[in-house]
Amino acid sequence: MKVYKKAIENLLAKDRIGRCDFHSHSFLSDGVLLPIEQLRRAFVKGHEGYAITDHVSASNLDIIPKLDRDCKLATKHWGFLALHGVELTHVPVGAIEEITEQAVEMGALVIVIHGETISEPVEPGTNLIASKCKLVDILAHPGLVTKEVAENCKKNDVFLEITSNKAHSITNGHVVDVGRKAKANFIQNTDTHRPSDMLNYDEGKRILLGSGLTIKEAEEVFQKNTRDFLTKIYSKI
Numbered sequence: 642m643k644v645y646k647k648a649i650e651n652l653l654a655k656d657r658i659g660r661c662d663f664h665s666h667s668f669l670s671d672g673v674l675l676p677i678e679q680l681r682r683a684f685v686k687g688h689e690g691y692a693i694t695d696h697v698s699a700s701n702l703d704i705i706p707k708l709d710r711d712c713k714l715a716t717k718h719w720g721f722l723a724l725h726g727v728e729l730t731h732v733p734v735g736a737i738e739e740i741t742e743q744a745v746e747m748g749a750l751v752i753v754i755h756g757e758t759i760s761e762p763v764e765p766g767t768n769l770i771a772s773k774c775k776l777v778d779i780l781a782h783p784g785l786v787t788k789e790v791a792e793n794c795k796k797n798d799v800f801l802e803i804t805s806n807k808a809h810s811i812t813n814g815h816v817v818d819v820g821r822k823a824k825a826n827f828i829q830n831t832d833t834h835r836p837s838d839m840l841n842y843d844e845g846k847r848i849l850l851g852s853g854l855t856i857k858e859a860e861e862v863f864q865k866n867t868r869d870f871l872t873k874i875y876s877k878i
């Protein structure tokens with residue numbers, strides 16, 4: 642754990658934080674790359690903070706210690722922050738809290754919940770339970786997110802994702818509109834499954850601007866919100 646703490650401290654000590662992305666998939670779920678190759682490519686692309694958050698449910702929580710091994714190697718030997726986590730995906734609403742607790746117990750550092758994107762049959766109520774659970778870090782691609790969910794996210798320190806994933810980004814404008822009114826904390830992630838999904842700082846910023854944020858708000862997402870997110874992760878390690 643020490644290696645992750647040190648890397649977070651180094652990032653937080655910087656005046657300006659570079660590109661970070663805390664939602665991606667390796668071939669331990671449905672991505673195409675071995676975790677260490679994905680981390681190598683993320684590092685070379687200029688990421689300063691990165692997380693592999695493979696899809697999980699009760700069946701495959703055993704990927705957590707596997708991801709930990711490669712993330713530790715990347716963080717230790719390449720000097721950037723490579724975190725591991727999970728994205729609870731299509732988990733029944735009634736089991737989300739329980740599986741989240743199990744994932745945390747097994748050492749997952751970043752907890753993402755696969756939100757109610759309008760492009761997949763996610764069980765209604767997933768957004769709401771995720772927004773109420775303080776162990777959750779990111780509500781990913783939340784689709785037609787409600788005011789109640791956005792307000793809960795603000796209250797419980799759950800970051801609301803603005804995604805560049807092509808299938809899930811069609812509701813970004815709505816997410817910004819509702820999230821902004823609730824003063825929710827946005828985070829911009831790619832949900833990378835293959836190397837071409839990775840974005841640099843300016844490309845990520847364009848996703849935020851295209852979703853309706855102002856230049857000032859977009860900078861705040863990449864600077865202040867990233868710091869707040871890293872501080873939250875740090876407090877759990």
Ligand SMILES: [Zn+2]
Pocket residue numbers: 666671672696834
């Ligand atoms: Zn996927």
Ligand SMILES: [Zn+2]
Pocket residue numbers: 664665666728781832
């Ligand atoms: Zn994902």
